[in-house]
Amino acid sequence: MRNRRLVVSVAAIAAGVGLIPGVAQADPAKPDARGASTPDLDLGLGKAAESKIKGHTFTSPAERTVRKALPSAKTGASGAPSAQSAADNPNLAVELNGYGMTAHSIELQSILTSANTSLEVSIAWGDGKTDVVSAYGSQTVTNSHTYAEVGAYTVKVTVKDVTNGVSAVNELAIVTPGSDFTPYTPTRLLDTRFGTGVTQGKVGPGASTRVKVGGNGKIPAGVTAVVLNVTVTNTTDSGFITAFPEGSERPTTSNVNHKAGQTVPNLVIVPVGKNGYVELSNRGWQSVDLIADVTGYFTHTASSGYTPVDPTRFVDTREGLGTAKRKLGGQSTFATQISGLRGVPQGITAVALNVTVTNPQGAGHLTVYPTSGSIPTTSNLNFNAGQTIANSVIVPVSADGKISVFNGAWSPTDVVVDVVGYYSKDSQSAFLPLTPERVFDTREPSDPVYGPLWGDSYIYLPISHSNRSITGWVFNSTVTNTNGSGYLTVTPDPNSRDDYINGSEIWPTPPNSSNLNWTKGDTVPNLVQASTGNNGIIDFWNRGWDDIDLVVDLFGLYQKG
Secondary structure, three states: OOOOOOOOOOOOOOOOOOOOOOOOOOOOOOOOOEEOOOOOOOOOOOOHHHOOOOOOEEEEOHHHOEEEEOOOOOOOOOEOOOHHHHHHOOOOEEEEEEEEOOOOEEEEEEEEEOOOOEEEEEEEOOOOOEEEEEEEOOEEEEEEEEOOOOOEEEEEEEEEEOOOOEEEEEEEEEEOOOEEEEEEEEEEEEEOOOOEOOOOOOEOOOOEEEEEOOOOOOOOOOOOEEEEEEEEEOOOOOEEEEEEEOOOOOOOOOOEEEOOOOOEEEEEEEEOOOOOEEEEEEOOOOOEEEEEEEEEEEEOOOOEEEEEEEEEEEEEOOOOEOOOOOOEOOOEEEEEEOOOOOOOOOOEEEEEEEEEEEOOOOOEEEEEEEOOOOOOOOOOEEEOOOOOEEEEEEEEOOOOOEEEEEEOOOOOEEEEEEEEEEEEOOOOEEEEEEEEEEEEEOOOOOOOOOOOEOOOEEEEEEOOOOOOOEEEEEEEEEEEOOOOOEEEEEEEOOOOHHHHHHOOOOOOOOOOOOOEEEOOOOOEEEEEEEEOOOOOEEEEEEOOOOOEEEEEEEEEEEEOO
């Protein structure tokens, strides 16, 4: 539902030609906000007992049951069942079925076959914890368990029939659905211009190229997802690129949008196919060159979890924040401290950023890397003179908690860095990739938020208000049909769902950060890792003066339970 109410904005669009927020902001206007529909995800977000995560089902049939005699008056010692116990409960067995329910948890169904007698069912979860329940005769016993760490476990179920002195044991190998992150030195895996990782040559219209991920270099086989910076270049027409796991159906969502003559980068977090490949599909009408750089990957092995934070500015060369108060010179580098500042702890392994170039005096690229390493041959942002452009970056940090930023242009530019989260051994949230899904599109008449997003207004998305174990979401946000310059800010909402239902919500104050930037006529995508905050509602702010259309696609989540 949408209320049209004319308001006069008093929000100050900050320095950088109205594209990048500066340090000071005035209070925003207060029109009526629009609420998007909660995505219908088959994840057990609201009904965990009725929903199981696709692809995470495990079975051990009853035929694998091992029967043993218990020490009793009938046998006198443990060993093979006695003739009497076999006769009294001859078919005692247990079938095991496991289902992934959340990033860290599974549901276990123990299907008991037994004579009508009292039973004791002991479930050893494989992490040192055990549950014991009572049962009677043939029945299904359902239990759930949450693991502190992601990984592979062996669940052992022991059914004891004390009356007849016999037990039945079955085991089930399971893997938690969630994955932990391992940072990787920024490395180029694919470049169609030079034949890196693929036969040299452009990717034709409607065609795909494959990126070898699992088993490539020091990346292990069996990775579940990968962090890639995908760049499209040498474009001669408008189009978009879609990334998806090899061997799966191509989704209808987009990751990188471009126009003729543009070079556009965008970060993607994409599942990896069973054979270790990711597909990059050219959805345009003309051939393009594609580049893919890796900065990390996810596996079912405990490594680094994720902690989202409210977007926080760490570097602004215009203000002297985090580095010297001057443009970053051409072919120059600055280092900046991340860990130990503004709520980010010591000992992190990687950091999630939104990095923006503004006021560049020439064309070039920007590279972000751990300070302890040499400058890699990869890039994170590509820009032209006078352009303001942002991109998400996930990058390892050095042992002292620093990152470095290299300006690959020959001319100076201003740089802004916002932190949106970090990875560490102590962080508890694991990544769970989802089938890509369009969350809302303001261009679609059937969408509840249909109609341009006004300047200095926001759309709120109640996405995990009923499940607080979800700490963050991975979106791709695309701004199009822009009528002027501006920037998008994605941030947790301080209001609850009930506040909006009851009409008691307050007008939020967006943070001093940006997720993507545009000028009139642009179509700009960017990956967004958004914190759910305290209420599971996420706001998408148009921080420009003019109306825009906004498209949001969902690709995954982070969950601590």
